Amino acid sequence: MIVAIDGPAASGKGTLARRLARHFGFAYLDTGSLYRAVGFAVLQAGGDPADEATAEVAARSLDPALLDDGRLRTDDVAQAASKVAAIPAVRAALLDFQRRFAAAPPDGAKGAVLDGRDIGTVVCPDADRKMFVTASIDVRAKRRFKELREKGLDVIESAVRQDMVNRDARDAGRSVAPLAPAEDALVFDTSDLDAEQVFALAVRYVTDGRLG
Ligand SMILES: Nc1ncnc2c1ncn2[C@@H]1O[C@H](COP(=O)(O)OP(=O)(O)OP(=O)(O)O)[C@@H](O)[C@H]1O
Numbered sequence: 001m002i003v004a005i006d007g008p009a010a011s012g013k014g015t016l017a018r019r020l021a022r023h024f025g026f027a028y029l030d031t032g033s034l035y036r037a038v039g040f041a042v043l044q045a046g047g048d049p050a051d052e053a054t055a056e057v058a059a060r061s062l063d064p065a066l067l068d069d070g071r072l073r074t075d076d077v078a079q080a081a082s083k084v085a086a087i088p089a090v091r092a093a094l095l096d097f098q099r100r101f102a103a104a105p106p107d108g109a110k111g112a113v114l115d116g117r118d119i120g121t122v123v124c125p126d127a128d129r130k131m132f133v134t135a136s137i138d139v140r141a142k143r144r145f146k147e148l149r150e151k152g153l154d155v156i157e158s159a160v161r162q163d164m165v166n167r168d169a170r171d172a173g174r175s176v177a178p179l180a181p182a183e184d185a186l187v188f189d190t191s192d193l194d195a196e197q198v199f200a201l202a203v204r205y206v207t208d209g210r211l212g
């Protein structure tokens with residue numbers, strides 16, 4: 001089974017995807033980490049993430065060992081990720097890896113959960129289950145602010161919110177694979193739901209293919 005989860009920044013899709021994968025014994029791929037790794041590699045080399053040729057080279061020589069690196073989790077890297085993600089050649093370079101993961105999940109897992117921006121629309125349009133997880137910008141900014149503060153980072157909530165607004169606009173406005181719910185995705189607005197409630201709904205949907 002392939003489970004596709006898309007949504008904007010800090011909507012809770014990663015939290016949900018990870019939990020669903022553990023619950024059902026499926027493999028999990030955080031596709032955002034691919035774009036973050038490309039953005040990070042470009043920044044490390046002193047390049048411009050918006051430069052198409054530089055970003056494509058970084059995508060084609062992506063080191064999978066980088067995907068779990070904690071240095072990918074900064075806001076600078078998130079912004080760089082959304083710049084490289086708007087480049088069609090970068091998306092093309094990363095597509096096969098994601099599709100192979102979904103079609104043949106590692107370690108013999110019987111299914112895969114992928115989360116990102118275009119999983120239900122482009123990467124796995126035939127996924128068995130599709131969810132679009134969202135929440136209001138204020139709720140998402142508060143969640144991310146709290147998360148960064150708990151990690152000990154000295155951040156300002158209004159700056160976190162503005163960075164998120166910028167990133168969402170870039171992700172939704174790009175010409176290739178923009179952030180959008182697939183037509184057949186179930187939309188979860190989690191603004192007033194805690195992570196436990198979202199998980200319970202999603203388990204029901206994955207199990208039965210519907211909520212009611
Ligand atoms: N339903 C929820 N209610 C409250 N907090 C939540 C909920 N879901 C997730 N969170 C918290 O919100 C923060 C963002 O969640 P998460 O990292 O899963 O979002 P995301 O959509 O994967 O973000 P990104 O795309 O930026 O990686 C985390 O601190 C997480 O613990």
Ligand SMILES: Nc1ccn([C@@H]2O[C@H](COP(=O)(O)O)[C@@H](O)[C@H]2O)c(=O)n1
Nearest residue numbers: 031032033035081082085116117118171
């Ligand atoms: N399928 C995807 C996943 C991610 N992106 C881009 O990467 C950025 C970082 O993603 P996070 O999920 O780690 O926040 C994101 O802002 C997108 O620009 C993408 O384009 N497609």
